[in-house]
Amino acid sequence: MWMRIDPSDGVPIYDQIVRQVTFAVADGLLRPGELVPSVRELSRQLTVNPNTVARAYRQLQDEQVLRPVRGTGLAVAQGAAARCRKKRAALIRQRLQQFLNEARRSGLEKSELSSWIETEMARVYNAEAKK
Amino acid sequence: MWMRIDPSDGVPIYDQIVRQVTFAVADGLLRPGELVPSVRELSRQLTVNPNTVARAYRQLQDEQVLRPVRGTGLAVAQGAAARCRKKRAALIRQRLQQFLNEARRSGLEKSELSSWIETEMARVYNAEAKK
Amino acid sequence: MWMRIDPSDGVPIYDQIVRQVTFAVADGLLRPGELVPSVRELSRQLTVNPNTVARAYRQLQDEQVLRPVRGTGLAVAQGAAARCRKKRAALIRQRLQQFLNEARRSGLEKSELSSWIETEMARVYNAEAKK
Amino acid sequence: MWMRIDPSDGVPIYDQIVRQVTFAVADGLLRPGELVPSVRELSRQLTVNPNTVARAYRQLQDEQVLRPVRGTGLAVAQGAAARCRKKRAALIRQRLQQFLNEARRSGLEKSELSSWIETEMARVYNAEAKK
DNA sequence: GTGGTCTAGACCACC
DNA sequence: GTGGTCTAGACCACG
Numbered sequence: 060m061w062m063r064i065d066p067s068d069g070v071p072i073y074d075q076i077v078r079q080v081t082f083a084v085a086d087g088l089l090r091p092g093e094l095v096p097s098v099r100e101l102s103r104q105l106t107v108n109p110n111t112v113a114r115a116y117r118q119l120q121d122e123q124v125l126r127p128v129r130g131t132g133l134a135v136a137q138g139a140a141a142r143c144r145k146k147r148a149a150l151i152r153q154r155l156q157q158f159l160n161e162a163r164r165s166g167l168e169k170s171e172l173s174s175w176i177e178t179e180m181a182r183v184y185n186a187e188a189k190k
Numbered sequence: 191m192w193m194r195i196d197p198s199d200g201v202p203i204y205d206q207i208v209r210q211v212t213f214a215v216a217d218g219l220l221r222p223g224e225l226v227p228s229v230r231e232l233s234r235q236l237t238v239n240p241n242t243v244a245r246a247y248r249q250l251q252d253e254q255v256l257r258p259v260r261g262t263g264l265a266v267a268q269g270a271a272a273r274c275r276k277k278r279a280a281l282i283r284q285r286l287q288q289f290l291n292e293a294r295r296s297g298l299e300k301s302e303l304s305s306w307i308e309t310e311m312a313r314v315y316n317a318e319a320k321k
Numbered sequence: 322m323w324m325r326i327d328p329s330d331g332v333p334i335y336d337q338i339v340r341q342v343t344f345a346v347a348d349g350l351l352r353p354g355e356l357v358p359s360v361r362e363l364s365r366q367l368t369v370n371p372n373t374v375a376r377a378y379r380q381l382q383d384e385q386v387l388r389p390v391r392g393t394g395l396a397v398a399q400g401a402a403a404r405c406r407k408k409r410a411a412l413i414r415q416r417l418q419q420f421l422n423e424a425r426r427s428g429l430e431k432s433e434l435s436s437w438i439e440t441e442m443a444r445v446y447n448a449e450a451k452k
Numbered sequence: 453m454w455m456r457i458d459p460s461d462g463v464p465i466y467d468q469i470v471r472q473v474t475f476a477v478a479d480g481l482l483r484p485g486e487l488v489p490s491v492r493e494l495s496r497q498l499t500v501n502p503n504t505v506a507r508a509y510r511q512l513q514d515e516q517v518l519r520p521v522r523g524t525g526l527a528v529a530q531g532a533a534a535r536c537r538k539k540r541a542a543l544i545r546q547r548l549q550q551f552l553n554e555a556r557r558s559g560l561e562k563s564e565l566s567s568w569i570e571t572e573m574a575r576v577y578n579a580e581a582k583k
Numbered sequence: 584g585t586g587g588t589c590t591a592g593a594c595c596a597c598c
Numbered sequence: 599g600t601g602g603t604c605t606a607g608a609c610c611a612c613g
Contacts, residue, residue, distance in 0.1 A: 071588060086297055097600065108590045113601075121514070129328065130370070130598030130600055151293050155306060158289045159314040162282050166217055169315045175286060176307060183290040184300045197522065202612065239523070239613045333597065348559050370598050413555050417568060420551045421576040424544050428479055431577045437548060438569060445552040446562045464603060490585065501605045506586075523585055523613030585612075591605100598600075 061088060064105050072107055076115035078150075084124060084135055085143035091135045095125060122146070192219060195236045203238055207246035209281075215255060215266055216274035222266045226256060253277070323350060326367045334369055338377035340412075346386060346397055347405035353397045357387060384408070454481060457498050465500055469508035471543075477517060477528055478536035484528045488518060515539070 062079050064072055083089045095101075098116060102109040116133055119125040124143060126136040162172050193210050195203055214220045226232075229247060233240040247264060250256040255274060257267040293303050324341050326334055345351045357363075360378060364371040378395060381387040386405060388398040424434050455472050457465055476482045488494075491509060495502040509526055512518040517536060519529040555565050 066589095073588080082296055098602095099600085110591085111589065113603095114588095116601080126329070127601070128598095129334070130596085132600055147296055151296055151298060152306065152310070154289050154292060155310050156314070158285050159310055161285060163314055165213055165278055165282055167282060169311065172311070175283065179283070179286050179290055180300065180303070183287070183294055198519070203522070204612080242613055245613085335597080344558055373598055376598085409558055413558055413560060414568065414572070416551050416554060417572050418576070420547050421572055423547060425576055427475055427540055427544055429544060431573065434573070437545065441545070441548050441552055442562065442565070445549070445556055459604095466603080491587095492585085503606085504604065506588095507603095509586085520586070523611085525585055586610105587612105588608100588610080590608080593603100593605080595603075596601095 062101075062105065064107065066107075072105075072111050073115040073118070076101075076105075076112060077118050080115070080119055081122075081124060081143045081146055084139050085147045087140065089135050091137050091139055093135050094128070094132045095135065097132050193232075193236065195238060197238075204242050204246040204249070207232075207236075207238075207243060208249050211246070211250055212253075212255060212274045212277055215270050216278045218271065220266050222268050222270055224266050225259070225262070226264050226266065228263055324363075324367065326369060328369075335373050335377040335380070338363075338367075338369075338374060339380050342377070342381055343384075343386060343405045343408055346401050347409045349402065351397050353399050353401055355397050356390070356393070357395050357397065359394055455494075455498065457500065459500075465498075465504050466508040466511070469494075469498075469505060470511050473508070473512055474515075474517060474536045474539055477532050478540045480533065482528050484530050484532055486528050487521070487525045488528065490525055 061083060062076070064075050066072060068075065080089065080095065089095065095116070096104065098109050098112045101107075102112045105112070116125060120127065120133070122142070123136050124139045125133045128134050159172075192214060193207070195206050197203060199206065211220065211226065220226070226247075227235065229240050229243045232238075233243045236243070247256060251258065251264070253273070254267050255270045256264045259265050290303075323345060324338070326337050328334060330337065342351065342357070351357070357378075358366065360371055360374045363369075364374045367374070378387060382389065382395070384404070385398050386401045387395045390396050421434075454476060455469070457468050459465055461468065473482065473488065482488065488509070489497065491502050491505045494500075495505045498505070509518060513520065513526070515535070516529050517532045518526045521527050552565075
């Protein structure tokens with residue numbers, strides 16, 4: 060199974076599920092029409108309470124990422140891929156803006172910040188290469 | 191008064207106070223030995239619950255940024271400036287790493303991320319110039 | 322086949338089947354003595370779970386709209402036409418009352434509601450004319 | 453207290469709460485900035501589980517009707533009145549369309565339907581007058 | 584005191 | 599089997 064939950068991450072479990080499903084749809088890992096694991100099934104796999112999974116799935120329905128198939132389960136909605144890609148981009152951009160604003164408010168110079176970013180980006184993306 | 195609190199920012203109020211005092215000390219806006227406003231005084235100025243200010247001041251004492259002056263109040267501690275600069279740098283770096291990790295986990299390519307950062311950095315730092 | 326099922330309509334599938342059979346009998350589209358499609362046949366035509374069709378047929382038997390013909394299948398019962406017309410009228414009246422009560426509880430004025438109804442009725446019945 | 457819940461109404465309790473708060477805001481019974489009863493308080497008044505109230509309040513936050521005031525409670529959001537009026541109108545219109553479509557599909561003539569509506573509307577709104 | 588999250592377990596309608 | 603709703607009770611951060 061492609062999902063990984065960290066209960067002590069600070070970010071709520073239901074939110075981690077929402078994000079990972081969203082990203083999986085954005086990446087085409089889950090295709091429109093495909094059924095997602097049932098609430099009980101996923102709750103077993105993640106050793107998480109079914110209510111928590113249900114809450115995540117409910118939110119994904121509100122966001123039109125999933126649609127109910129009565130008595131059968133939940134399926135990825137038509138057009139969800141585009142929505143998810145948009146949402147992912149918006150999320151990342153928002154985080155980026157938050158970070159940059161905080162850095163600027165902290166009195167960091169643009170040049171200094173640039174060099175930090177360069178350093179850390181090399182580290183983070185090299186870690187990926189090694190892995 | 192140089193402090194600005196945004197109660198609907200998502201980040202806890204006590205945390206905003208802690209950060210702004212820390213950054214003020216780092217920038218030399220508050221110098222070692224200088225007295226900070228009393229809990230009641232600051233809570234009035236920021237229209238914030240006194241408990242909240244007290245909590246922030248408690249944390250700043252724990253971090254050796256402030257020290258009690260018996261019968262007088264709280265003053266910026268000796269050596270606080272260096273400590274605050276270090277803390278500020280650490281904070282920013284940590285946020286940067288968090289952001290980069292999240293971006294990478296989201297399947298964002300290094301090149302794409304770079305271009306986003308460039309765009310947003312121009313925006314954020316131009317906004318500063320105009321202001 | 323005259324029946325149309327919409328699985329994503331919100332109203333349960335078995336209920337849609339029951340209603341459409343009832344209305345067909347009321348309109349004389351299905352005449353007393355006439356055989357209805359078998360459970361398996363109808364479930365294939367509607368691409369619906371056989372259990373669902375069986376449940377609908379069971380309810381229609383309870384309501385004396387269908388009757389079993391030993392070794393042959395289910396037929397429209399004698400006197401079903403009148404019963405179905407009565408049931409259809411009762412159903413519509415009930416929905417109407419529910420709607421009006423809700424509208425009133427929502428603080429809608431009688432005059433305002435009247436104008437809305439006029440507008441929407443024109444739309445709905447014109448759509449029929451065009452079709 | 454202005455809220456009335458019917459647990460055996462078929463419509464979910466959390467939904468009844470959402471609707472009644474929405475309508476109260478639409479009617480100006482609750483004004484922007486005003487605090488709504490706390491989760492625990494309302495759950496006591498309605499003899500309903502706090503989680504159920506919390507779920508309703510969460511949805512109202514998603515819909516920008518309520519906004520959190522940290523450590524204090526939930527307040528009616530700015531601009532909520534207009535949003536709620538719009539939502540109320542949309543809800544009623546949707547129900548109206550559903551009803552009219554069902555009536556038409558049932559083979560009801562426009563004139564016959566009109567007379568039914570007139571009769572029932574007189575009943576429903578007279579009931580109000582008497583009350 | 585406030586809301587937010589999570590667990591546990593029950594009952595329902597639907598397919 | 600499926601999701602949806604509700605109750606009960608715990609723990610957390612925040613003001």
